[in-house]
Amino acid sequence: MAKSSSEKNGLKKGPWTPEEDQKLIDYIQKHGHGKWRTLPKNAGLKRCGKSCRLRWANYLRPDIKRGRFSFEEEEAIIQLHSVLGNKWSTIAANLPGRTDNEIKNYWNTHIKKKLLKMGIDPVTHTPRLDVLQLASILNTSLYNLPPQFNYPSLSGIGRSVINPSHMLSLLTTLLSCQNRNYNPDVLNNNQLSDSDTLLQNQPQCSQMQLDSIQAFQPNQPHVSLQENHIAKSNSNPLNMESQVMKTKLENHIIPIATPFSHQNTLPNLWLYNSEGHISDLPTMAQSSSAMQRFSSPKFNSIYNNNLLENQNLCNNNEGAPNFNLSSLLSSTPSSSSPISTLNSSSSATFVNGTTEDERDTYGSNMLLMYNISNGLNDSGLL
């Protein structure tokens, strides 16, 4: 009878049996571990040394803490990952009782997904702005424009009510602007992209869309994009904010540097407080215990390094926010498409929910920070 593939070379593979576990435990209790190569033979196990070491380190070790990760542990993992990246063993060293394998698994199956849901790039820990999230943000913002932003609505009557075609065109415009870093020469020349052509075919929308897009820069005077086109690219609000941010960071005078800082890579979105008014970030941070957690000196020092790094990336791209549709679509795991991601995130009960999402810290704060809500239907559109 042929040996199964898991027993070639006389070495067993696959799941450990209770008997094997007991043999390993007994041996290590008597002789200690180490010498993993010879251990299995001495312990009477038909396993390779590596397999024994892994089984011991990840499962049988007496000091291993089992069970779900606590709120604090999850927070620590996110913070440490923002600094260390995928250095699971180093992260594990800071979480007593947790193994690198366990943390790695937890990251890949839980935290990573949560961050993606909330529009955060799990690699850079910065907002992951893409067209679909943009749709959600735009939708939310346009439906909730505070009184002081009483720009002409796209419908022409009172509050903005945008139909799907308007929203699509708006997004297209935004994308084309972003992709060209608001370069006035490009915007004004005749080499129009498909999206520009699309826009031009909808003349009833274009100017108002441009103005509406500008309205999404609350810290800037209300200047139309066409006026912006006249300006040099290095004076566009995105680049200016990038430069200011960089300078502040270089001078170490950032009062708050958190993963939620709107000064980071998503500078043109704003917050509403409970009265529906735009809030200053520091004010928000002071009034939110959740935000305060990430405003500690400890966290600032951890995060500043990443901010600098990301800011450099941003500047290398001439200040344009780092998003593009193609990379989004190619990088998004099939199991969490942008559309399903947004829809599921939109239902997150981060305010007073009782589901597991309640445990979201980073993600919930990102939701609060960017006011991302359910703006999409099942098709991913309005």
Added chain:
DNA sequence: AAATCTCTCAACCGCCGCTGT
């Protein structure tokens, strides 16, 4: 109730760095 899909996580694999010879 059955089939199918999705998720989780233990375990494996290949690579890398360190150490001793």
Added chain:
DNA sequence: GACAGCGGCGGTTGAGAGATT
């Protein structure tokens, strides 16, 4: 310096459990 052995690390896989249709 070159080589071999070993332990450790991070990425990936796949079986089983649970959820959904």
